Amino acid sequence: MDNYMKIFQGTAFSSKSPKEIQILKDYLFCINAEGIIAKIAAPEDSDYQLLLDRYQGMPNFHRLADGQYFLPGFIDLHVHAPQWAQSGTALDISLYDWLNTYTFPLESKFSDLDFAKKVYNDVVSTLLGNGTTTALYFATVHKEASLLLAEICADKGQRGLVGKVVMDDPEQNPEYYRDADTRTALADTEQFIVAVQELAKSTKQGVYPVVTPRFIPSCTDEALKGLGELAAKYDAYVQSHCSESDWAHGYVQDRFHKNDAFALHDFGLLRDKSVMAHCNFLDDHDVDLFAETGTAIAHCPISNAYFANSVIPIAHFQVKGVEIGLGSDISGGFSPSLYDNIRQAVISSRMLEDGVNTSLPASDRGVPGSRITIHEAFYLATAGGGESLSLPIGRIEENYAWDVQVVDTKLPSAKLPIFNENENLDDVFQKMMYLIRPEHIREVWVQGEKVHSR
Ligand SMILES: [Zn+2]
16 A cells, blocks of 8 residues: 555545536545645545555544535636735726726835735735635736745745736836836746746745736737747746727727737737636637637636626637636735635626616526536636646546645534535535635645645
């Protein structure tokens, strides 16, 4: 029998397919020194008892208490780390005012490393406490502060994918907050990539540099082209915003006479390691291009309700085979919790299906076939996110990283409404998806290491 670093016993929920979960009732999970799930044993398996005999009672054996469950750690595909400092404010104004009155002045303050350290420490801890084990971050234009965010992720044990933001067009960006010029933007990005790849060598859970044009409107053609070349040279992740709102979608059509997706592709920015936020206005050709290139969508349902002028047809996109995960879009989305975004993804899809304008007859009001279930939204926050990043995360399965949350449904101060000791576990799962708050998340593990407990 192999030697395992840690053994866990308990009931876990994980996606089997986009529509179905699997329930691993009272299984054993054996974790190796790299933090990977090396073996999973069901109670009926022949070596289950052998493993129990060998490990039970040892310091590295962990058994869940009654009412506790394992869930995969969540994967947040779209976070603006600096904007955590303004989460929950200014959501009643237009995107233009939101950017110019609040967001750009705030982001410009991250030239101050002391301020950056305060906010970044807090946002990484907060996300971990909400069960987010992997996050794809926009930092700011500042190279040093962006590297600091990567270091904080490395230090706190979160799997961080971090981008130094590029916004170099002097016509489109305020003088107090943009790259000095195109050459500097590209040089800073390259130095940032090299520094994060160096940091990754000593980071167990991984930390990754991300090529990050803010969105097409903020970048010159030369910068977009140079960033595509850097992504190819370093085989790096790419993130940006794509076809988010009427304005953003229309801007790119006016400038390039094509949709965002094809314009980004022309600059080499749609790759297997690309994740594009929002994408509400993609047409079928755009979605096919995403599927062909392996580009993923970061669906940000709370943010969309404020800034996207629309509900994304997520069920339709899923059928077309494109990879999709969930994003909080702090602070366009106010919540650091992917539980909140799972709930909103379902709610928004229901409103798209039925429609909302009661002056129309029911038959004309909505878009049939648009709803997704809570199981599908859970898939987006977990396995869908892992596939989007092409990493072995988001599932509780052999050869996946031990990235999990331990949730407690029997917390005395916040018990979930489970009154039957033998309640159907799928019903328990649904209650957890709708009712869990941060206090129910008792432990969070990343790559086999405990990174949060309360
Ligand atoms: Zn965003």
